[in-house]
Amino acid sequence: MHLGKIEEDKIKEIEIMEKIKEKSIDLLLGIISKEDFEMILYEKVKSEDLIKNKLLFDLVNINYRNDNFKVYLLELIQENFPEETIIILKIHHYSTLIKDEDNYDKIYKNFYQIYKLIDFDKDYQLLWDFYEIQTRLDLVGINYEKEENVISSLKTLCNRVCIEFKSLKELKDKINFLVDGLKEEEKVVLVQENQVKTKIINSKKWYQFWK
Structure with missing residues (x-):
């Protein structure tokens, strides 16, 4: 069955958010730096309506320069991840x-x-x-x-x-x-x-x- 553009965009959107979720875990595991994670986030922000995407909105609003950023990130993960x-x-x-x-x-x-x-x-x-x-x-x-x-x-x-x-x-x-x-x-x-x-x-x- 051929998917329309709206359906294709929605699937692509889900895939991108799953990638961001994966990268947030990598950040806490020390696999990537917080600078790399911020770059991934801000690339996503360019094409995304933050008002409609609460998780992305919350991720972007974490101050990753703050020493306690992991505490806030963990709270989001607890709410949105398995x-x-x-x-x-x-x-x-x-x-x-x-x-x-x-x-x-x-x-x-x-x-x-x-x-x-x-x-x-x-x-x-x-x-x-x-x-x-x-x-x-x-x-x-x-x-x-x-x-x-x-x-x-x-x-x-x-x-x-x-x-x-x-x-x-x-x-x-x-x-x-x-x-x-x-x-x-x-x-x-x-x-x-x-x-x-x-x-x-x-x-x-x-x-x-x-x-």
């Missing part, structure tokens, strides 16, 4: 703080911010990957795991997460990574050679057993 987007941004933020940190107190503080994102009613495998880290930390107290090995695995996981989120170009791919988690062969990297060999319980099945 709920998984905020989870992705939080995982990335705290993973960034963990991956190169050596202070255990700071590592634990940021790790538990990720741990708090776990929703037992949502099947986000990436968060279950972090849950398995907590399972191993529980074994440290009874000397079945060495703390330094678990922390090393956590930092490796966080580094991998940061790389993956930045390499995936589209939001839907980032959401798929949140849902699917690490591949099995990638999880092997998290196990150190000198680590005590323990069989980690399948966390989801364990939870479902007691649910």
